[in-house]
Amino acid sequence: MRVNIMSSSKKTTSSREDDAELRRGPWTLEEDTLLVHYIARHGEGRWNLLAKRAGLRRTGKSCRLRWLNYLKPDVKRGNLTPQEQLLILDLHSKWGNRWSKIAQHLPGRTDNEIKNYWRTRVQKQARHLRIDANSTAFQDIIRRSWMPRLLQKIGGSSTSSSAMTCQSPAVSQVIPSYAPQFSAFPTALPPPQQQEAPFDMSVMMHCMEHREQTSDSEHGTSSCISSAESMNVSQMSRLSEYPKSPFQAMGNNGDYSTLVKDCYYVDSNFYDMEAINLATMSVPGDLGISAADRHMGDGDWAGYDFGDTVWNMDELWQFRNLQGKEI
């Protein structure tokens, strides 16, 4: 654990003293509380000042990162939906490793999350195939094999759920150009009543306070259920089915940020996470994605998140061998 690791010894006395006061490593419950409370009152920005005034022994940089990637209420957790994966594939093919730019088109997803996803899922597949993730061979595999299957996955789910009926503009631009057979998908925007609820800081604070009172809990998704008393039975059961919180995965018992995030799981489930994740996308500007300039960059494997694996490694190897290049 990288807690309270101090900086190098080649520093001036004053900077050493400064560093000695600075904490590093994983954030504690108390630090999260301080940060969230401060931002609730004063808003974000001026991070160095914020860190000092909030009483945090952290750099402004660290505070900013913690807020943007973890504590900010609209940060979305859980597996990326096939639609999101498709969008990432497409945008990465256009922009490369411009994670922040890509993240702008996936509301609730952070650049860090997308970057991690790419490195752990996509590049892994390239490694397994022993192909350079940036090679044209790998691009072809993605374009010809993986993306159509991902699209099939999306198409299949659209018949049984509302996922595709609430397709985002961004995704609806991607789908037809990669898979004409799916171009008839409804692309209607969500009706107004399904728009994502505006963030209510008071709810978040309530959740935090509640969590503080019940910090013995080690559960994840149900820890903030009290804030969602109006949930019906089906909503509750869906909640328990939702992929585990990364906070649970971290094993941070008593970390109240779990609670913060749980609140948003709950809220999100009010709107049907699967359907609304992309439905509520507000895509700034026109992606300008055309069939003509569509050329894949690094690939997405797409199947990794699904129990019924979409990708068949044998088939991919066939693909690779047919390509006969770039080992």
Add this chain to the structure above:
DNA sequence: AACTTTGTCAACCGCTACTGG
């Protein structure tokens, strides 16, 4: 059961761009 390997992802680092004095 014990140990090793692999995968995940939060957090850090270094750099560049921007802004205001």
Add this chain to the structure above:
DNA sequence: GCCAGTAGCGGTTGACAAAGT
């Protein structure tokens, strides 16, 4: 124009958990 402070980006690290042996 120069400088310092700040914000933001992309690459990398390392702790931890899960999977494999």
